[in-house]
Amino acid sequence: MDLSPIKEQLHALGLQAAEIDRRRGEGIKPLFDERLFNCLARLLTPCVAESKSVVDTLEREQSSGKLSAMRAEHLCERLVNQVSALQREIATVSIRQKERSFAPKFGTSTGQLYQELAQHQEWERRLADMVRDAESNMAHSQTIAQQQHAQKSLLVAESRLARCRESKKKIEARITFREKKG
Structure with a gap:
């Protein structure tokens, strides 16, 4: 053998x-x-x-x-x-x-997940506004120092917006998972 x-x-x-x-x-x-x-x-x-x-x-x-x-x-x-x-x-x-x-976090109900989602949607809206403001400031900056500051603000706002959207997607996936499981 x-x-x-x-x-x-x-x-x-x-x-x-x-x-x-x-x-x-x-x-x-x-x-x-x-x-x-x-x-x-x-x-x-x-x-x-x-x-x-x-x-x-x-x-x-x-x-x-x-x-x-x-x-x-x-x-x-x-x-x-x-x-x-x-x-x-x-x-x-x-x-x-x-x-x-995707498993439910301890004590997190579907209702709480929907509240989290609504909160993230509000943050996403505010962060998108901040990105637009930073883009506008960058377009209207007159000195190199102002332009650099505006660019830094834009990068920070875009990064925060991306993280917010990623978190929102995860919450949506958890809600979908919960609803499919019943």
Whole structure:
């Protein structure tokens, strides 16, 4: 039985798991059921290590001649289930992060989100006015110092307007997400 392809796959999963663990940190509860992984880890890396140990057990028992057909079937089935679970978890990390960003903040109702949206729309209107004023001031400035000051004011106002619009989009997305979920 050649286990080198599964070893390579586990090595690649280990690298991905380490990167994900660094980015998201330790979870609150174990990632997988105790029937799938004995380690009950809240990180992916220990789960990959457990799968590697299953491969080591297969190799060790096969080389010593102690690997029965039933034992091999059991270990291979466990290994396939573990690798599938790890692949699913790694593949869905980005989806879960998006869900969390749209998830309702603690105590935030849809009504509060609409109030936030209205507030951001008002800020957007005021900031757009500030941008127009800064553009006008820049067009009418007579000295280089006035022009530089007007340009700086314009850049600040445009930056604030862009951030306000981005926040408004996020609020709109949260409202849409909430309304679709019911």
